[in-house]
Amino acid sequence: MDFNDTPEEAAYRAKARAWLEQNAPRESVGGDDLEGGTKDTMAASKAWQAEKAAAGYAQITWPKEWGGAGGTPVQQVIFNAEEGKFPVPPNPFAIGLGMCVPTVMAFADDETKKRFVGPALRGEEIWCQLFSEPSGGSDVAAARTKAVRADDGSGDWIISGQKVWTTGAQFSSFGIVICRTEPDAPKHKGLTMFWVDMSDPGIEVRPIHQMSGGSGFNEVFFTNVRVPDSQRLGAINDGWKVSLVTLMNERLAVGGPSGAGWAEFLEAARSIAGPDGAPVLKDQVIREKLADWYVQTEGLKHTRNRTMTALSRGQTPGPESSIGKVVSALLLQDVGNTAVEMLDQYGIISDPALSPLKGAFHAALMSSPGLRIAGGTDEILKNIIAERVLGLPGDIRVDKDVAFKDLPTGR
């Protein structure tokens, strides 16, 4: 048992490190990585992605014929770790390359694949995933956005409806959209997937003003958007199966370090006064919380090390990797809130110029509710652990064998 690279891994790390030393930017352009950056950071993100693609570091596990390096998952993890040591720009390509483009690669014809894979890999074209709707977030199969055949015999489809929580839609050239094509069939059996050109005049993107102040997510409105049948991904009414290919990677794609963890809290608590005048760090309640946070943070870190070990040994990682987000999101919320309370009355001040760590704890407090929802809510993730890891039965469903149009709906 050790934390050492195998000789092959060490050689790869050295090579990646040397390339990054030569090529990685030295100055941060800012931007929230969780939301993939802003319009001000987009040019830097695209330039960095193009450099990585040219050197074979964009999608390391993809086959060489598609512009990857034909590498292993461990190599990708090693590169990510080394890249993370440099102030690289935000990554607005993760959803496209991790979820949308693999779906296109799995279901589109060769011509379509050739047209889209390269530009996506080089960061020239960003893709978004148009799944969630006002009527269904966790329940993706409840999608109501409809696609109907044009009545001119062309075989084209006309798409109308609304999507929501679409990350990066405002920067995207293309998207994949799941649509209702058969409302008389049960909900999972009447969906079809298409790819769409986001510059279509019938598509309107409106940024959502989040409670955290940012606007990384969007509402996307479809008004009579005409798409040819050649843009269909998978069979008609088979869109649910197609969406499962897309969603397979979602849990792994969300998350990451925050800059507002136990260590930052401990440092801040050294110099902030508690009720008795002594530093808050001497408060026993605070010390117990610090211990709990440390144990959870280390537990997650070493769980990742276990996953990495399985990959390194060429094995499939165990189910333990499924615990990450359900622990880290709540942890971030608790650290953020305890830090704010530690400041006592002063805690309401969120101005980065006045609050500790340039407002990082306040930012954590305000963004953590989103983290607990995005990419699978805490509740859905616990269902997944219960059903897929522990093998407990799924919920008794009242919506499986009923025509979609006959299902009760609320707001």
Add this chain to the structure above:
Amino acid sequence: MNFDFSDDQKHLAGEARRFLEANCSTAAVRKVLDDDKKAFDEKLWKAVAEQGWLGAAIPEEHGGLGLGHLELCVIAEELGRAVAPIPFASTVYFLAEAVMLAGSDAQKAALLPKIAAGEVVGCVATSEGPGTVSAANLQASVSGGKLTGTKLPVTDGDIATHALVLAKENGQPGLFLVELGGGVKREPLQTLDPTRDAARLTFSGASAERLGAAGEGFALLEQVTDRAAVLLAFEQTGGADRCLEMAKAYALERYAFGRVIASYQAIKHKLADIYVKNELARSNAYYGAWALNTNAPELPVAASAARIAASEAYWFAAKENIQTHGGIGFTWEVDAHLFYRRSRQLALVAGAPRVWKERLVSHLERRNAA
């Protein structure tokens, strides 16, 4: 990255599990639980000695198998799963570790082969009453090599041949090795976990040999306890996993309102919560195992994290296992309370979680300032 046990170590774990399934069923554990006169399972103790487990981490020159602490960790996990009613932790994690760490060559030669053979049973005598023992309240004292004082509770104090005793000598705390013969009175105690022995030991002039330097008693005890904490964390993780398995099995066969209770989210989310805590405990225990096996400077922090995570995971799993069972889980006949009891025994025997949290944060406070 190689942060997992080797195939050989996993094979050993499998062997240990099969052995304990055959020799330490909960029916066997209950023979100790239900018989006030039975302090431990002597037959199992002998069998475990024959397997070589007592000497797994003891060097071959001292009669052990000379394997290593990683092997001991996988055995510990299986003993925890089986709620084994034997003085393994007292003897192997504490006494053997203390002797290997601070014993003289003569003490090692005298004790380690007997530990490996199952002829010596250890115990740790530090606590003297309610609350945490410290230099400020420590009463037991050694003068002219003779120990006086009262210790309680002492796990396995009734059956031990040797004790590690915290006592003052010339006003300075020390850790002493005491062969339990003359000059000691033993009185059994009623405890939360009757599957493990405990006693009050009253010393009146028992011979005591100091381990380590004068005045270093608490520092040495901390070193020994850090090592024991990692091994105990594996026992606790094993017990917690067994609770999850029991809860899951019951939830899948029990019907309420026309369906198995495992189909209700209230139960599914509860079991998912247990799983998450158990995995966090396991990952922290692995890091502790690495630190223990390599004698890393990170050991005190790693051991604290392993201890805290495992104590809390076992507690949560044990109490929610009973809850998942409902009324039947509250009966003496169902095994759930064996784990509930053991989770308390293991969480307190080497210091309560809140004591370890304080210890962890003190370490972090100093480390991060450096």
